[in-house]
Amino acid sequence: MRGKWGIMAKGAVKIVVERCKACGFCVEFCPTKVLALSSAFNSKGYHPPHVVATEKCSGCDLCGMYCPDFAIFGYRQPQPQATPNKETADAR
Amino acid sequence: MSEVRNPVEPFLRMDRMPHIWCPGCGIGTTVNCFTRALIESKVDLDHVTIVSGIGCTGRVAGYVKLDSFHTTHGRAIPFATGLKLANPKLNVIVYSGDGDLSAIGGNHLIHAARRNIDLKIVCVNNLIYAMTGGQTAPTTPNDAVTSTAPYGSYEPAFNLPHLVEAAGAVYVARWTTYHVRQLARSMQEAFAKKGFSFIEVLSPCPTLYQRRNKLGDGLETMKYYKEKSKVRNGAPTSEVGLTMQGEIIVGKFVDRDRPDYRELMRHRLAETLGDRYVECEELVCS
Amino acid sequence: MHADPRGVLTGVHFLDGDHACCEGALTAGARFASGYPITPSTEVVERFAARVPTLGGIFIQMEDELAASIALQGAVWGGAKAFTVTSGPGFSLMMEHIGYAAMTETPCVFVNVQRGGPSTGLPTLPAQADMMQARWGSHGDYGIIALCPNSPQECFDLTIQAFNFAEQFRVPVMLMMDEVVGHMTEKVVIPPAEQIEIFPRRHTSKPPADYLPYETNGDMVPEMAHAGEGYKFHITGLTHDERGYPVMTVPAQDKLVRRLQQKIERAADEIALYEEEKVDDAEVVVVSYGITSRVAQRAIELARAQGRRVGKFRLITAWPFPEHRIRQLAQRTKAFVVPELNLGQMVREVERLAGGLSRVLPVSHAGGGVHRPEDILQAILEAAS
Numbered sequence: 001m002r003g004k005w006g007i008m009a010k011g012a013v014k015i016v017v018e019r020c021k022a023c024g025f026c027v028e029f030c031p032t033k034v035l036a037l038s039s040a041f042n043s044k045g046y047h048p049p050h051v052v053a054t055e056k057c058s059g060c061d062l063c064g065m066y067c068p069d070f071a072i073f074g075y076r077q078p079q080p081q082a083t084p085n086k087e088t089a090d091a092r
Numbered sequence: 093m094s095e096v097r098n099p100v101e102p103f104l105r106m107d108r109m110p111h112i113w114c115p116g117c118g119i120g121t122t123v124n125c126f127t128r129a130l131i132e133s134k135v136d137l138d139h140v141t142i143v144s145g146i147g148c149t150g151r152v153a154g155y156v157k158l159d160s161f162h163t164t165h166g167r168a169i170p171f172a173t174g175l176k177l178a179n180p181k182l183n184v185i186v187y188s189g190d191g192d193l194s195a196i197g198g199n200h201l202i203h204a205a206r207r208n209i210d211l212k213i214v215c216v217n218n219l220i221y222a223m224t225g226g227q228t229a230p231t232t233p234n235d236a237v238t239s240t241a242p243y244g245s246y247e248p249a250f251n252l253p254h255l256v257e258a259a260g261a262v263y264v265a266r267w268t269t270y271h272v273r274q275l276a277r278s279m280q281e282a283f284a285k286k287g288f289s290f291i292e293v294l295s296p297c298p299t300l301y302q303r304r305n306k307l308g309d310g311l312e313t314m315k316y317y318k319e320k321s322k323v324r325n326g327a328p329t330s331e332v333g334l335t336m337q338g339e340i341i342v343g344k345f346v347d348r349d350r351p352d353y354r355e356l357m358r359h360r361l362a363e364t365l366g367d368r369y370v371e372c373e374e375l376v377c378s
Numbered sequence: 379m380h381a382d383p384r385g386v387l388t389g390v391h392f393l394d395g396d397h398a399c400c401e402g403a404l405t406a407g408a409r410f411a412s413g414y415p416i417t418p419s420t421e422v423v424e425r426f427a428a429r430v431p432t433l434g435g436i437f438i439q440m441e442d443e444l445a446a447s448i449a450l451q452g453a454v455w456g457g458a459k460a461f462t463v464t465s466g467p468g469f470s471l472m473m474e475h476i477g478y479a480a481m482t483e484t485p486c487v488f489v490n491v492q493r494g495g496p497s498t499g500l501p502t503l504p505a506q507a508d509m510m511q512a513r514w515g516s517h518g519d520y521g522i523i524a525l526c527p528n529s530p531q532e533c534f535d536l537t538i539q540a541f542n543f544a545e546q547f548r549v550p551v552m553l554m555m556d557e558v559v560g561h562m563t564e565k566v567v568i569p570p571a572e573q574i575e576i577f578p579r580r581h582t583s584k585p586p587a588d589y590l591p592y593e594t595n596g597d598m599v600p601e602m603a604h605a606g607e608g609y610k611f612h613i614t615g616l617t618h619d620e621r622g623y624p625v626m627t628v629p630a631q632d633k634l635v636r637r638l639q640q641k642i643e644r645a646a647d648e649i650a651l652y653e654e655e656k657v658d659d660a661e662v663v664v665v666s667y668g669i670t671s672r673v674a675q676r677a678i679e680l681a682r683a684q685g686r687r688v689g690k691f692r693l694i695t696a697w698p699f700p701e702h703r704i705r706q707l708a709q710r711t712k713a714f715v716v717p718e719l720n721l722g723q724m725v726r727e728v729e730r731l732a733g734g735l736s737r738v739l740p741v742s743h744a745g746g747g748v749h750r751p752e753d754i755l756q757a758i759l760e761a762a763s
């Protein structure tokens with residue numbers, strides 16, 4: 001997952017669009033402003049979030065902590081240049 | 093890459109999703125914090141039991157993949173008392189709302205704190221009875237309009253941290269659903285603490301409290317929490333009462349040690365009965 | 379299985395009904411009680427509080443009857459056998475949790491040492507006026523079992539029976555004593571533990587992956603698991619399916635509520651215990667229970683001395699009511715006489731089952747004392763005429 005400037009983002013988010021009720025907590029409280037509410041609707045008529053700044057995601061999972069609908073979470077990406085740490089990779 | 097999973101999912105009954113909570117309700121957020129606290133505590137999940145009363149927060153027990161009891165209105169604490177006494181190995185968490193715990197269950201709340209039963213209480217406070225349609229609760233601040241106080245509430249409200257501290261709780265904290273990391277840490281501390289622990293979590297009820305009082309939606313409420321909360325660990329609980337849209341004092345207010353009910357019982361009975369006292373760790377019938 | 383000998387005070391004792399009830403509970407394996415003081419029942423838990431710490435158990439005095447009646451259910455799900463004890467006003471407060479026990483199928487025992495009501499009524503004096511409340515007191519439809527001892531010996535025996543039925547059918551069982559039986563002191567024989575049968579908990583043998591908390595087999599009673607065993611089950615007072623999950627539909631309600639009632643009704647002949655004497659050729663059958671059955675005994679003897687053919691039918695189980703037997707007797711007896719310390723409760727069942735085939739004469743008493751045998755005798759003579 002390479003960002004705009006070819007830098008590997010530290011983290012990523014996963015969104016379960018259908019579970020979202022568009023409260024906007026994840027968008028508001030993302031410390032690096034990775035997310036925005038999409039203009040698209042899910043089947044219940046809500047606007048789920050989508051990623052607008054992939055490269056900024058640190059994988060801190062604050063979105064996951066806030067999401068009252070368990071519809072989004074963040075995770076850290078394995079960093080190829082760093083020494084692979086098997087333990088943390090497995091822990092995911 | 094391999095499939096990554098939301099860390100909350102292993103703790104949820106995914107076959108019951110989606111849950112019933114409204115858009116912008118904060119109860120789900122508290123559940124995230126609860127599961128993070130369970131992960132960090134490394135407790136054996138087989139020995140964690142969750143007990144809820146009735147109401148929106150009372151539904152948490154039904155969604156969490158643990159031994160879980162959805163009891164009667166207000167009676168989660170006495171049910172949990174029996175459960176914990178029968179099997180002291182269980183880590184018993186009572187997860188319920190402000191109306192359930194402090195109105196109909198108020199008597200049980202103070203007596204369990206007085207006895208120092210080893211229970212962890214998570215009280216999600218949305219300042220209102222939400223499940224039944226937004227009626228006045230003992231926590232509803234002055235001036236707030238509710239379905240049963242259409243001209244504004246004029247009853248003085250409970251200051252819950254002050255109440256439970258006076259009754260004897262050994263651990264008392266308050267956070268809001270904005271303070272997710274602090275809340276998770278507080279829960280983790282409470283799990284490790286022996287005795288009656290009480291964590292109040294202010295949470296939006298956009299459908300019934302905020303909307304009726306023209307306070308915006310869940311997100312507006314979260315922004316209010318962010319702006320108006322002041323962390324004051326160790327603040328005297330007499331000073332942490334809530335007002336409508338006023339400052340919110342959050343933090344860990346009480347962290348003290350005193351012997352819990354089982355220890356007091358064991359001590360007294362061993363002293364008076366001597367060899368005749370038979371202590372039993374678990375009351376398992378065959 | 380047999381009773382755990384540690385809890386059994388084998389021997390011949392001189393006990394009142396309240397104390398005998400406590401010994402029955404200990405014999406049955408109860409190691410947890412939660413109570414709230416109320417006359418005339420408190421002696422049961424006072425004795426329990428003194429005895430149980432020497433047997434590895436716990437008594438806790440709760441803040442009210444609502445707490446007492448749910449704490450015991452927490453203890454049951456934690457693995458214990460548990461009960462509570464109360465009288466009229468407390469019984470009224472416990473109704474919600476009798477419903478919770480019925481709905482969640484929590485095996486437990488509620489002892490009610492009945493006193494005069496309504497409200498605070500006659501705290502120290504007897505009545506039998508909570509009989510319908512025992513059956514119907516909580517809201518909704520469900521089945522329960524209620525037993526009626528008429529002596530301290532039966533307070534002992536039927537307390538064990540109450541626990542056994544509770545475990546066998548996973549149902550709250552009411553032990554409906556009355557103030558006189560509770561405070562009357564008589565000989566109580568406690569047999570050796572190996573002669574006392576105990577119905578064990580219906581604990582599941584399935585591994586967690588295969589276990590559904592409300593899956594039932596042929597006898598309509600599901601198997602239990604306890605908290606802390608890795609089953610991660612859910613229990614709710616809401617209408618639920620076999621998984622224990624809330625389901626708010628007509629079919630789910632129909633399936634669950636019918637089963638809660640039918641699991642007791644279909645076993646009614648097994649549960650409905652009674653004692654009868656000379657009923658086969660009786661022209662009049664006296665139906666009574668509890669302390670009233672002992673007053674009725676005198677009236678029956680007086681009537682027989684006058685040459686009347688009078689049968690005795692004593693309810694040991696009040697609920698489920700012995701419907702088949704009363705229907706049979708109605709075919710051949712001229713009349714039933716039903717004395718009770720209330721203004722007419724169980725007599726309604728007799729009237730319903732007699733179905734107009736035989737006369738039914740209530741002998742009511744508002745409570746506070748027992749009947750005069752002559753009043754029952756008069757009803758017998760009137761019925762026989």
